[in-house]
Amino acid sequence: MSQRITTFEEFRDAISAYRLPRVLLAGLELDLFTAVGDRSWTVADLSKKLKVSERGLDILCRNLAAAGVLHKKGSLYKNSRLGATALNRTHRAYRGGYLDIMQTHWKDWGRMLESVQSGLPIDHDIPDAPDYRRQFTWAMHHRTLEIAPVIAAQIRLGRARTLLDLGGGPGTYAMAFLDKNPRLQASVCDREAALIVAKEIASTHRTGRRLSYVPLDFSREAIPGTYDVIWYSNVLHIYSPEDNQAIFRRAFAALAPGGRFIIQDAFLHDREGLHPTEASLFAVSMLLFTTGGNTYSASETAKWLKGAGFVGVKSLSLKKGTEDWENGILQASVPDRRQKAIARRTQSKGS
């Protein structure tokens, strides 16, 4: 939804957009794609297997087929490629982690008014609770496993030899950077429970041998070590402006002279802070799930970066259609030793 709503009909149509998501989620809630598997079904047989009414399933399947996630031939339904793989619990490409979170979000978004009234999250998830963290970390992997390599391939790390994936969760981006940069060593910094998942994933990849792990709460503690690059992806929005500025200072301190801090997030790009729509809508998730998070404009984030000592703040463009967020990458540099010395000499001549 990117167009502006001006008429009642447009308003009605915008609200009615809940219908297709509801149909798709009903399919997931029934685990229908797993039940369909790799054979064709009549509605009568499938309704027996799923233990639901034939009339209800007929209307559901017809809509799933109209959406393209099932295929219909005559009176038989079978899975589309997507249904047979990413939506099918028994397939190795199943994206269950993220699908589970989308189902939970449907219910959570239904409680939005509570958060609007209180200004607080609807529930207080304990970020370190191992079960919650494990599920969330797998969800992040399932969300990014295809785009991370495409994005990492477009970010030139040059002579960088060390990279820290700060708030890297499953380490999907760290692994993608390792794959593209054979001389790179990477570390994932996150909560202990997230790092357990990162280790499980890395153990199945050859490049996982070049990955190390930094358990840390970086909203409270200094970042140990020195890195050429810090990658900060999809973390900015979790925190308040003040918290982010403190984290930027910690990142600056952990970077080598000339090092780079690269932020990926849902930046707002217009003067009023309304667009892109995806970035505005994402702020609602932050209202529902965090105490201080939000989405921020690229220009205010650039100001915070300069305040922390970074120079050369610029946006990195990716090929259209390969971005996580529209125009969603900002890069900032730590001055190198020579530049620092020149700046100092210039200052002393002027004084």
Ligand SMILES: C[S@@+](CC[C@H](N)C(=O)[O-])C[C@H]1O[C@@H](n2cnc3c(N)ncnc32)[C@H](O)[C@@H]1O
């Ligand atoms: C939305 S996920 C993003 C994961 C990954 N960077 C990506 O782009 O897909 C945010 C991650 O930051 C981690 N995180 C947030 N605050 C943290 C903190 N204070 N200390 C350690 N990890 C933190 C979370 O545990 C989670 O894994």
